[in-house]
Every structure is written in C-alpha cells, then in structure tokens.
Amino acid sequence: MTRFALTIEFDGGPYMGWQWQDHGPSVQGAIEEAIFKTTGEKTLVYSAGRTDAGVHALGMRAHVDVEKGLSSFRLMEAINAHLRPHPIAILHCEEVADDWHARYSCIGRAYEYRILNRRASLTLEKGRVWRVGPHLDADAMHAAAQILVGVHDFTTFRSTACQSASPVKSLERLNVRREGQHVIVEAAALSFLHHQVRSMVGCLVAVGLGRWTADDLQAALDAADRSALAENAPPEGLYFVRAIYP
Amino acid sequence: MTRFALTIEFDGGPYMGWQWQDHGPSVQGAIEEAIFKTTGEKTLVYSAGRTDAGVHALGMRAHVDVEKGLSSFRLMEAINAHLRPHPIAILHCEEVADDWHARYSCIGRAYEYRILNRRASLTLEKGRVWRVGPHLDADAMHAAAQILVGVHDFTTFRSTACQSASPVKSLERLNVRREGQHVIVEAAALSFLHHQVRSMVGCLVAVGLGRWTADDLQAALDAADRSALAENAPPEGLYFVRAIYP
Incomplete structure (x- = not known):
C-alpha cells in the first residue's frame, strides 16, 4: 500500500460539494470513481476541507491509499484521464508517509472570496464571482475585518448544520x-466552521455598502447568535486556495 | 436621433461570432434584439471588430442610432436588463457625435490571447484559455514575435475567407x-486580417515548443502562403480587449 497526497483544482458548480452524497454528484465521488477505473480498487479520498455545493478549489489537498504499484506521475495521469469531462484536475501527486493525513496533519487552510463590484451582469465570470452592484468601500471592509481576527466564538458566522465541537476558532x-x-x-486559519468564510464575507459586504458600521460587525460577533448575521455570501465566489502542512 | 457608443463585454462561447447570422445566434443579434425590446426600433449595431465564433470581448466598442429619447444610463440599464440571460453586458454607454463610427473612426485595436501551459485538463478556465501541455519558452516566443512587428504581407496568417482588400498590415x-x-x-494594430491573431499565436506556440526556430517563423512570413502556417490557435483563448479612438 502506498499513500499518495493529491493537489486538486475543481469547478464546484456542478457538484453537491466535496463530500460523497447519495443524492447527487460530488467531487470526492468523481475522484474515487476515476481511481477505481485506474486501479480497480475501492478507495476513500480524504481531503483537507469539505467544501459546500458550488464552492471551487484552486489547491485542495487530499490523500488516498493505493495497493496497485504505480508511480505518482502515472497515477495522476491516469486519474486525470478518467476524470474527463469532469471539471476536476489533479495538479500534483506525490508519495507520502503512511501517517500523513490530508485533514489531521493540516496546520492551516486558506480561502479566497472574489467579488465583482459592478452594476452590469456577469458574462465571462458567471459562476466564478459574487456580483455586488453598489460601490463597496474595500478599505472600510479591510479595517472592519480586523475585528474578526484572533480567537473568538464565531457562532454568528456558523451554519446551523455545522458539526464542529466548538464555535471557538482562531x-x-x-x-x-x-x-x-x-x-x-x-x-486563513487552522480551520473554519461550516459557512464561516461566506458568513464573514456577507457581513463585510454590509460594511462595504455602508449598511453596517465596524461597530455593527463587533456587535454581531459579540451576539454569538446566528440571527445577528447580515447575509451569507453565495458559494460561487469562494475558492479553497491552499492547505498547509508541517 | 441620438448616436450612442457602447462598450461591451461578452463570452463568445455560445455565439457564431459578433456578426448577425441567419443560421445561429450572434452577439450583434442579441444586442439588437435587446434594443428592440427597449425602444421598439429596428437598429443596426456597428462594432469596431467582427469577432469569430467562440472569441470573447472585454471591451468591444460599437455604436447604434436610437430615436427614442433616453439618457445613455437608462438605455444601458434597459439593454442590460433585456440581454439577460445572455452572457453579454454593456459596461459603458455614452452619447457621441453623429459622425462617430465604431469601425471607421477606430485608430487602434488590441487583442489578448491566453494560454494555460500545463498538462492537467481545464476546470475553472474551460472555454477561457488554450491549454498547451508541454513547456512553452515564453522568452523565445516574445523574441520571435518581434519578426512580425511592422508592415508585412500577412497572407500566411490570413484566413482564406478573409475579405480584406489587401494582406498588407502594420x-x-x-x-x-x-x-x-x-x-x-x-x-495591437490599426486593424487585423481575419484569423491573424490566432494564426500568429499558433506559430508562436510552435516556437515556444521548440518545433520552430525564429528563422522558421521568418520563412513562414516570407512565404506569404497560407499553407506555410504552423497552426491556427483555437478561438476560446482570444479576447478583444480594446478599441482606440482619436
């Protein structure tokens, strides 16, 4: 058995999310199927993060254990060939130690959220950004964002479906x-709650539009109450950018 | 009658090209239909360039004459509303003099061609770039490209369907x-022949791959013969970026 670490790029648009679902297509399911076609082995692909429906990845990390003797390059090429025409690509594949774990070994995760701030509808960036029509004050958003940096109870920014043991995150x-x-x-954080990035972005946009002051954001954080949320930003602007390992 | 200049962004993927066609959808046709829904007027929209099927625009310029009394802002908003769900957006609209002509007044056109140089299939950039697998030497491509700058007979880089009076362009x-x-x-040039940018890019990629030397590119230019072409790059990597006016 060899453990391989994968770096994965995908368009989340057509999927129910990263994680396997019995009621629709998932990124994990597509990759496991491509590995099955390559090796004949039923595998489980573990990822650094479980992205929601519609959320994209530029550099998701994952691992999988394979019995069949294949070099990392041949395995990557074969998975990519079997993934077509899925908008999912393995960008990098390497052998790692048997105790390397894409989720549990990960010491940092970085996301990017992309907004296109204009009145006109989306054309080339449809499904790739959140279009916000009125002018956003990005400096005010950045200043207010610093309120959220550090260790806090992020209950306000947490989906009611979140399975994390604690709402406290750094x-x-x-x-x-x-x-x-x-x-x-x-x-960037060690880890995020379910919907945390999208919920933080939704509130920062309220600040950027002048609907909220920085004090309103502070009050929403202090409330530790989901109903204090301004808005949950839509999934299509969110990208899982990178996972960091020791 | 008021003449309006439009700045237009579009995803060329779903269209037969800019120009109206009786056998399929065109960007021009979609905009003229949206103007008809706005004003009830049958108009002709003239553009700075007639892009091919699949070619995109970030800043196409065009003009149209409208009888109905509308401000440029109201006209733009109404056209954009009627364009939905077409991946076409009017980014800017302004009143211009009656003799201002998007095509004939234009003194410069700029295109950009985007290549993604990697082995893995496209995901988020599908339909937005040309994927070239083997490594490209961009410095060698840039150096060779300078052979084509200046006034030349570009017959080698011209579609056989090109309607331009002369193959000589600067x-x-x-x-x-x-x-x-x-x-x-x-x-960038005052104007281009049909397929000229894609044909030049196809030959530059031959240089970048090491299949052609700069001398081969020179010989292809000197041949003034379409059969001397290395390859015509696919349309989905090409963007009409801007048109320049006095």
Whole structure:
C-alpha cells in the first residue's frame, strides 16, 4: 500500500460539494470513481476541507491509499484521464508517509472570496464571482475585518448544520483588497466552521455598502447568535486556495 | 436621433461570432434584439471588430442610432436588463457625435490571447484559455514575435475567407509574457486580417515548443502562403480587449 497526497483544482458548480452524497454528484465521488477505473480498487479520498455545493478549489489537498504499484506521475495521469469531462484536475501527486493525513496533519487552510463590484451582469465570470452592484468601500471592509481576527466564538458566522465541537476558532488573517472592479477577501486559519468564510464575507459586504458600521460587525460577533448575521455570501465566489502542512 | 457608443463585454462561447447570422445566434443579434425590446426600433449595431465564433470581448466598442429619447444610463440599464440571460453586458454607454463610427473612426485595436501551459485538463478556465501541455519558452516566443512587428504581407496568417482588400498590415505590438502557468500574448494594430491573431499565436506556440526556430517563423512570413502556417490557435483563448479612438 502506498499513500499518495493529491493537489486538486475543481469547478464546484456542478457538484453537491466535496463530500460523497447519495443524492447527487460530488467531487470526492468523481475522484474515487476515476481511481477505481485506474486501479480497480475501492478507495476513500480524504481531503483537507469539505467544501459546500458550488464552492471551487484552486489547491485542495487530499490523500488516498493505493495497493496497485504505480508511480505518482502515472497515477495522476491516469486519474486525470478518467476524470474527463469532469471539471476536476489533479495538479500534483506525490508519495507520502503512511501517517500523513490530508485533514489531521493540516496546520492551516486558506480561502479566497472574489467579488465583482459592478452594476452590469456577469458574462465571462458567471459562476466564478459574487456580483455586488453598489460601490463597496474595500478599505472600510479591510479595517472592519480586523475585528474578526484572533480567537473568538464565531457562532454568528456558523451554519446551523455545522458539526464542529466548538464555535471557538482562531482566525489568523482576514484581508480585503480592491483590484480594479474586483474586491478580494483572503481568509486563513487552522480551520473554519461550516459557512464561516461566506458568513464573514456577507457581513463585510454590509460594511462595504455602508449598511453596517465596524461597530455593527463587533456587535454581531459579540451576539454569538446566528440571527445577528447580515447575509451569507453565495458559494460561487469562494475558492479553497491552499492547505498547509508541517 | 441620438448616436450612442457602447462598450461591451461578452463570452463568445455560445455565439457564431459578433456578426448577425441567419443560421445561429450572434452577439450583434442579441444586442439588437435587446434594443428592440427597449425602444421598439429596428437598429443596426456597428462594432469596431467582427469577432469569430467562440472569441470573447472585454471591451468591444460599437455604436447604434436610437430615436427614442433616453439618457445613455437608462438605455444601458434597459439593454442590460433585456440581454439577460445572455452572457453579454454593456459596461459603458455614452452619447457621441453623429459622425462617430465604431469601425471607421477606430485608430487602434488590441487583442489578448491566453494560454494555460500545463498538462492537467481545464476546470475553472474551460472555454477561457488554450491549454498547451508541454513547456512553452515564453522568452523565445516574445523574441520571435518581434519578426512580425511592422508592415508585412500577412497572407500566411490570413484566413482564406478573409475579405480584406489587401494582406498588407502594420502590426504595432506583439508581446509575449509568462504569468505563472499562463502565457499571455498581446497584439495591437490599426486593424487585423481575419484569423491573424490566432494564426500568429499558433506559430508562436510552435516556437515556444521548440518545433520552430525564429528563422522558421521568418520563412513562414516570407512565404506569404497560407499553407506555410504552423497552426491556427483555437478561438476560446482570444479576447478583444480594446478599441482606440482619436
């Protein structure tokens, strides 16, 4: 048996999310099927994060144990061939130690949320960004975002379906910057609650629009109550960018 | 009658090209239909360039004459509303003089061609770039590209269906740069022949792969013969970026 670490890019649009579901297509299911076609082995692919329906990945990390003797390059090429026409690609594959675990060995996760701030409808970026029409003050968003950095009870920013044992998380970084008509939010932490990034972005947009002040964001955090949320940003603007390992 | 200049962004994927066709959808046809729904007027929308099927635009310029009294902002908003769900958006609309002509007043056109240089299949950029698997030497491509800059007979790089009176064109700029795994080709000229940018990119890729030397590119240009072409790059990597006016 050899354990392989995979780096995966995918368009989350057509999937119910990363995790296998019995009622619709999943990224995990598509990759496990491609591995089955490659090796004849039923496997479980473990990922660093379980993204929601519609959420994309630029560099998801995962691992899988394979019995058949294949080099990492041949395995990657075969999985990619069998993945077509799925919008999922293995960008990198390498052998790792048997105790390396994509989820439990991970010491950091980074997401990016992309907003296109303009009135006109989406064309080339449809399904790739959240379009927000009125002008966003990205500087005000960045300043307010710093309220959320650090160790907090993030109950307000947590889906009611979240299975995490505790709502207390340490948010390492939350940066907002404007690039032309795009507003980009970068978030990094050891781990996130379910919907945490999208919920934080939804509240930062309320600040960017002038509907909320930084004090309103502070009050929403302090409330530790899901009903204090401004808005949950839609999934299509969210990208799992990278997982960090020791 | 008021003449309006439009700046248009579109995903060329679903269309036969810019120009109205009786056998399939066109960008021009979609915009003229949206204007008809707005004003009840049958109009002709003239553009700076007639892009091929599958070619995109970030900033196509066009003009249209409208009888109905509407401000440029109201006209733009109404056209955009009637364009949905077409992946076409009017980004800007302004009143211009009656003799301003999107095609004949234009003194410069700029295109960008986007290549993703990697082995793995496309996911998020499907339909947005040309994927080239083997490594491309972008520096060699840029150096060779300078052979094509200036006034030349571009017959080798011209579609047999091209309707231009002369194959002699002045190419102002042809720059190639690498941005991570992307290789970007920028082309600027007063005007281009049909398929000229895609044909130049196809030959530059032959250089980047080491299949052609710069001398081979020179020989292909000198041949002034379509059969000397290396390859016509596919449409989905090409973007009409901007049109310049005095």
